[in-house]
Amino acid sequence: MAIRSVYYSSSNQEYKNGRVILMADFILYTSLFLIWIMLFYHAFLMIGGYFHSLKYREFEKKISTTGEEFPKVSILIPAHNEEVVIEETIRSMIRLHYPKDKLEVIIVNDNSSDDTGKIVDRYAKKYSFIHAVHTKPPHAGKGKSGALNQGLLASTGDIIAVYDADNTPEPDAIRYLALGLKNDPKAGAMVGKFRVVNANKNILTRLINIETLTFQWLAQAGRWFWFKMATIPGTNFAIRRSILDEIGGWDEKALSEDTELSIRVYNMGYYIRFFPAAVTWEQEPETLKVWWRQRTRWARGNLYVIFKYLFTMHKLKNKKVLIDISYFLFTYYLFFGGVLLSHGIFVVNLITDLQLSIGKISIALLIVGFLLFLTEVCLALSMEKHQLTLKNFILVLFMYLTYSQMWIFLVAYASFLEVKRVLFKQEAKWYKTQRFKQPAKNNHSA
């Protein structure tokens, strides 16, 4: 007893300081591991994406060579006040290389107050395979899911494809999606690739272009290659009617209908195939404000999914979904937390010496981390023709410090909104206002 006082009594303060330093070390290491688990997962996915970029053409060839019958396809296009873009979309539908007797394009004019309905009607008169569905209250204004369900009711195809009203698919897109499903019975849905039509508009759209290419090759292609998984996006995908019938169409109450739909497809034992041969072109936000709103909505949707499934994991029939849920969990909590903590440690260490034990390796990690980002993005760009240009390369360097860092603020803001929503039970209100004030991401055409 007395002995102990010999050591500790005089050094109490120092002992406390030691604890603080130890704590700082601990936080730094934890955040580094969280960040790097994520970086390695991404690198792993990117490798899968690379292999898929080499491999998917085999599937493409298989489809092109089989001279079998075309399945009946119904394309659903929900449109709410889309007069600016809808005509171009309809024209691209007309250009599709698909037997028109096997094709129906159903444009759901969802409670539009502009000329959308008139334009659609005009084309519907002219082309027999184009149909117009005009929704009126009380069946109108229920968001995208509601519109899609209205379209589904009017459709007759065995395969249902969905396009946003601002999309211009390439002529072969539907052929790839439909024949893809026909040739792959285990696939419940077939997801195509989207490209940015207004990529060269300004720096923001250029950055979005780079981001979406990387996302698709890394996350979609990579996950498909390794896990036979992909997420159904809002557009340019085809799904078996049988599935939609069984699950009763789209869930009109769901916050993020895409993720929900994906999970339900998995639960039925199907997989979702990413097939980059089916290409559509879509418009991306050209101002930061619109971009911010759109991304906030996505982030909130993903946060909602984590909340919903994290604690009901045991109910999931297909455990594969856990990969995605833990991915979201990592992205939005752990990786985000890791970044915040390491930034915090960095700032505190500028003010007061924390005597971090990590040493020079931290610089090596910074450099390797940056190089990983750079090479992954460049690899993704090299998978598209004429995308790995000097200009884009410089943009990627710039992107790391700007566009990518905005993600931190985005997640912080989305988390704040979500916490607020849960605390004040604002669920329903949020969904509707958001849908009506900012109907999807499609009212900003060139």
Added chain:
Amino acid sequence: MNNSKTTKRKCLAAAFIITLLFSIFLSTPQSIAEVKEEQAKIVVVYTSKENEINEYQRQLDMLLGHFSKDITFISSAEVEKKDLENATHLIYYGQKKSRLPETFPALLEEYTGPFLAIGYNTEQLGAHFDFIQSHGEIAIDQLYFTNDPNTLLNASYGKAIKVNIKGNTEILVEATKGYEDSIEPILVKNQNHYYFAIDDIALNETIFLGEILHTLFETGERSSSRPAYLRLEDVHPLVDPVPLQEIAEILKGKNIPYMIAVIPVYTSPQTGEKHYFSDSPALLKVLKQMQKDGASIVLHGYTHQYRSSETGEGFEFWDVENNLPVYASSDEEFNLKEKSEFKTAEEYEKYMDGLKQFEREYIQTKLTRGIQELVNYGLHPLAFEAPHYTMSQNGYQVVSDYFSTYVGQVQLSDEDWRTMDGTPYISTPSFLNGMELLPETLGFIEEDNPNSLKDIQSKSERIQMTENGIAAAFYHPYLGSEGLYDVLNEMERIPHLEWIDLKQRDISVQADNVSIYTINGEVIADVKNGALLMTSWDFSMYHIKGFLKTAIWGMAILGGVAVWLFVVFTIHLQTRSTKMEG
């Protein structure tokens, strides 16, 4: 023919191997010597101030420890017949002139073995020392062996007892006596009786006495080799690893096994901040490499300080301010109470026991922690050296529970830390409670002291007066390699030098959850790792941090590989698309 030849050869080879094995097992000089040592049972009857053992008896103890582990010290006031019964060698040390008990001569009557008397009162030893007649104290200057007048050494206290010899008595050591130009007999021999005419003895005296004792103990032919060691001193967590490594490489190149006196904690004198080896990974790496290359680790205290003073400068196991053993915690004012302040002797004893208990626990805590901490780093201490060589007798008892080997010089009295001395030979004195003492005899290079090399030289000459006294020096590695070369040159000049390798000795180190010992030159560390890690959060942290560091490097390397992979993939895709377009 051929067959018989090969058989013959085989037989010869077998015989050779068997002989070799036998010689290894049975006839190493050490084992023979040990057998002899076991046999000698030395009884020292002493007469001193208040009949208590003091630094002079312990000086003798250190010398005798070279010849036997079985040494008993008995005060002439208490000695009984049975104490002498099994004695093979009897020594009377009359350090103070005194009236011995009447019964004393009768006790010695039957004894016929080798008998050494030192100092006063020889006339009261019956007829044993009739061949000398003492005439009181005289001043002397220098001692030398009668058969080699060049072997001059100063008498430590400049005094001796004037004796006249009679009959067939041989003078082995003499002393010069200043301006009087006379010569005095100091060490004389008559059959198996020896007399040494100096009462207060120190290192110089034991040089002469020790050489003669080899005859008294009949140690037989002595090996021509001279044991030696070099110790790198005060290696604490803030020592610069660069010169240390340089020194390590020099010593490795010369194939010299050496010791490193390691202090696990450095306390900054300004801030009081503590530094550990875990904070100095580069240094730790060098130390581990040194250990791997054959160096032996010596625990040189835990912090090398008690009150707030710089590590390496301070005392850890002695309260210098009060010139007392460590009887209270460093932040307490301590005043030792006098015996007269107590009503009864029991109360005083109880008080002193309490203080000693404090000291015991203090040392136990530090040694346990020191050993465990080093072991946790993968450094295996094989011996102990007290900071500044200072420690109480009680302290050495505690150390002997942990270590089998003590390195350096020894504090000989609890009255004053300055009563510190060495001894010429490797020894197991009784007051070290079984520990083997590897004495330091040559000193060290002192910064800013131009004479320090000369000091080493003269000490080296002194130790060379002995047949196989140990030549041992220490060196502070922060002084760089140049000074080391000075010391090494000085030492390597000594003929028949044989560097001590602690690993080759019989070593055992014990602490909670740690047991270190040597078998055939190999260090075996028997560590209960799980339990050791549980004893301190710091121990686990060291390994966790090590693991994290490795993991982080692994991450960086793996990340690098991924980057390389992506570059290759990108180039592949680019060349392919160029081909397709072309």
